[in-house]
Amino acid sequence: MKRGLFTNQVVELLLDGKSGHFLPLRKGQRIRKKIRGCIIDWDIRCVQMTVVKQGPEIPWLSTLVPRSLGPKRASKLRKLFLLSKDDDVKQYAIRRKITRKNGKVYTKCPKIQRLITPLTLQRRKRLKTLKKRRWLKAQKEAQDYAKLLEECNKQKRSKYFEKNRVT
Numbered sequence: 001m002k003r004g005l006f007t008n009q010v011v012e013l014l015l016d017g018k019s020g021h022f023l024p025l026r027k028g029q030r031i032r033k034k035i036r037g038c039i040i041d042w043d044i045r046c047v048q049m050t051v052v053k054q055g056p057e058i059p060w061l062s063t064l065v066p067r068s069l070g071p072k073r074a075s076k077l078r079k080l081f082l083l084s085k086d087d088d089v090k091q092y093a094i095r096r097k098i099t100r101k102n103g104k105v106y107t108k109c110p111k112i113q114r115l116i117t118p119l120t121l122q123r124r125k126r127l128k129t130l131k132k133r134r135w136l137k138a139q140k141e142a143q144d145y146a147k148l149l150e151e152c153n154k155q156k157r158s159k160y161f162e163k164n165r166v167t
Helices: 074-081 118-163
Strands: 010-015 031-036 096-099 105-108
């Protein structure tokens, strides 16, 4: 991170020895380097620093607001609530309350994705049987074709021997 570079991204700069981040080996040597700006953003995982002085609390920063949306994928819901494969994931989907203009309250929850239902299992089974059928059909056709080739070769061989027979 470079002081005075006001961006939260990585920028390519042409550096000489005066600006830091680079020690030239020859006089006048410059090098192009990628350097991150000094603004801390969401993509920085951790920052090593020491607290010198603690200021007043910022209310929107220090209070935790609960997440309005929960996970949508079935496996992530299982991981969050420590569910087994037998448990119904739909019951554990995080619901949120919404009030209409007329004052009625109702709940909304996301449609669970990658959910293995009996219908998906049926589709998988059907696709598997179709694949097996195609494979068996191709195998049978290959055998029939091999037989046909063998017969043709026998006929060709017999014609050749009849034609070139020495009498």
